[in-house]
Amino acid sequence: MSEGIIQPDQPEPIEGHAGDKDLFSKFDDIIALREGLLATGQTDPFNLVMEKVLSPTRAICNGRETILLGTYNYMGMTFDPDVVEAGKQALADFGSGTTGSRVLNGTYQGHKECEEALREFYDMDHAMVFSTGYQANLGIISTIAGKGDYIILDIDSHASIWDGCAMGNAEVVPFKHNDIEAMEKRLKRIPEDAGKLVILEGVYSMLGDVAPLKEMVAVAKKYGAMVLVDEAHSMGFIGEHGRGVVEDAGVIDDVDFIIGTFSKSVGTVGGFCVSNHPKFEIMRLVCRPYVFTASLPPSVVATAATSIRKLMHGSNKRAHLWENSKNLHKGLRDLGFKLGTEEPQSAIIAVIMPDLQQGAAMWEALIKNGLYVNLARPPATPANMTLLRCSLCAEHSEEEVGQILDIFEKSGKEIGII
Amino acid sequence: MDRAQVDAKIRELAEPFNKKGVTITEETTFQNDLEFDSLTVMDFVADIEDEFDIIISMNQQAEIENYGQLVDAVNKLQADA
Numbered sequence: 334m335s336e337g338i339i340q341p342d343q344p345e346p347i348e349g350h351a352g353d354k355d356l357f358s359k360f361d362d363i364i365a366l367r368e369g370l371l372a373t374g375q376t377d378p379f380n381l382v383m384e385k386v387l388s389p390t391r392a393i394c395n396g397r398e399t400i401l402l403g404t405y406n407y408m409g410m411t412f413d414p415d416v417v418e419a420g421k422q423a424l425a426d427f428g429s430g431t432t433g434s435r436v437l438n439g440t441y442q443g444h445k446e447c448e449e450a451l452r453e454f455y456d457m458d459h460a461m462v463f464s465t466g467y468q469a470n471l472g473i474i475s476t477i478a479g480k481g482d483y484i485i486l487d488i489d490s491h492a493s494i495w496d497g498c499a500m501g502n503a504e505v506v507p508f509k510h511n512d513i514e515a516m517e518k519r520l521k522r523i524p525e526d527a528g529k530l531v532i533l534e535g536v537y538s539m540l541g542d543v544a545p546l547k548e549m550v551a552v553a554k555k556y557g558a559m560v561l562v563d564e565a566h567s568m569g570f571i572g573e574h575g576r577g578v579v580e581d582a583g584v585i586d587d588v589d590f591i592i593g594t595f596s597k598s599v600g601t602v603g604g605f606c607v608s609n610h611p612k613f614e615i616m617r618l619v620c621r622p623y624v625f626t627a628s629l630p631p632s633v634v635a636t637a638a639t640s641i642r643k644l645m646h647g648s649n650k651r652a653h654l655w656e657n658s659k660n661l662h663k664g665l666r667d668l669g670f671k672l673g674t675e676e677p678q679s680a681i682i683a684v685i686m687p688d689l690q691q692g693a694a695m696w697e698a699l700i701k702n703g704l705y706v707n708l709a710r711p712p713a714t715p716a717n718m719t720l721l722r723c724s725l726c727a728e729h730s731e732e733e734v735g736q737i738l739d740i741f742e743k744s745g746k747e748i749g750i751i
Numbered sequence: 752m753d754r755a756q757v758d759a760k761i762r763e764l765a766e767p768f769n770k771k772g773v774t775i776t777e778e779t780t781f782q783n784d785l786e787f788d789s790l791t792v793m794d795f796v797a798d799i800e801d802e803f804d805i806i807i808s809m810n811q812q813a814e815i816e817n818y819g820q821l822v823d824a825v826n827k828l829q830a831d832a
Binding site: 341343483488498504505506507508509515518519522523712715716717 | 788789790793794797800801804805806808809810811
């Protein structure tokens with residue numbers, strides 16, 4: 334699920350008020366909620382500025398050196414010397430931007446090299462780079478599932494998946510989060526001859542839990558559905574070659590499309606889809622979010638390609654990141670915090686707060702004590718939980734994880750929740 | 752199954768979700784009167800789908816605002832199934 338921290342992932346109809354002239358009146362409830370929270374003297378958790386960024390794990394916020402534990406910068410590639418150098422070189426050689434669509438003047442050598450790196454990384458036939466991960470989901474989903482087709486998806490899917498569904502004309506059928514039986518029941522009831530697309534995520538980013546892909550992909554195939562898996566939060570980290578939960582579960586050859594992003598482990602911005610579908614290349618002409626937008630700047634695709642190639646050989650970093658995840662999970666549990674998963678399943682550890690007030694207060698205590706985490710609150714969160722979402726980095730040292738735990742202990746005691 | 756039987760069955764399924772004990776008429780709305788949030792809607796719809804062995808897609812759900820419309824939709828879907 335989402336990075337959209339104050340919005341539900343699934344778009345909800347907004348109630349209009351007849352006779353209102355101000356189109357903004359539909360936002361009055363959320364304006365009031367926000368003002369109410371800030372009136373208590375609470376620092377705005379959604380208005381933080383990183384004044385300086387020192388490394389993948391450190392920044393200056395409010396003049397204070399802060400440990401970053403909420404960046405999705407899982408593999409710490411943002412300051413990798415080779416990655417930075419590739420970007421500088423491309424900026425010098427190819428300029429600051431392409432000023433054009435991929436299908437017109439916006440495909441440079443770097444875009445092709447980036448797609449080649451992705452094909453090698455995933456060992457797949459086709460790779461298509463989008464300007465963001467959001468657009469990759471929006472574009473692929475809305476284009477391949479059309480009128481009369483069915484999309485069967487997890488209710489906790491990311492906002493970009495829901496928006497892709499909303500933009501297309503397919504019938505949309507959600508099922509309960511990670512519930513294999515609920516998914517199968519729905520597939521069984523869909524007309525046999527209808528086109529079917531099952532959409533799953535490897536790691537769900539709210540609680541950091543992993544999908545039972547082995548079972549779910551098998552069920553989808555049993556009913557003749559195509560399968561799309563969003564591996565945004567697992568690339569570079571989960572699976573032997575870092576190809577994601579699909580690789581770890583041994584089903585990568587059975588999925589039709591993998592969607593990913595450059596804005597997490599890869600350490601820049603952009604999105605992609607890889608596939609072995611023999612007709613996949615036609616997507617470049619029919620997928621509107623690919624066609625009707627400018628392509629990524631040359632420096633971005635150069636940093637992405639360099640980073641992806643380095644991630645192929647990142648097994649030591651992967652091992653260290655798992656250690657960090659295990660240590661943080663155990664440490665927080667020992668301190669008495671309630672966590673989103675019983676065992677660490679990814680590089681995301683979600684700390685469940687009793688309510689929004691205490692969650693916001695805890696967030697503020699952490700930032701004042703020098704630690705940044707993501708505050709996630711209803712309606713973006715499952716079951717209306719307030720979460721402090723921690724995402725670890727392979728560049729966090731063992732000592733840093735210890736410091737993080739000390740800050741959690743100090744802050745939790747200040748707020749009185751442990 | 753006729754409309755009255757479908758109505759009776761859905762009323763039974765709605766009961767555990769109707770926390771405030773609102774009296775349900777044909778005009779009762781799910782969002783305003785019953786105050787169902789999106790998670791409640793999902794669980795309620797799943798129960799109906801399982802009971803009648805049908806699918807009510809989100810596209811169809813978007814057309815349904817009140818209880819009467821739901822009974823009509825389910826009645827039609829189960830007759831077609």
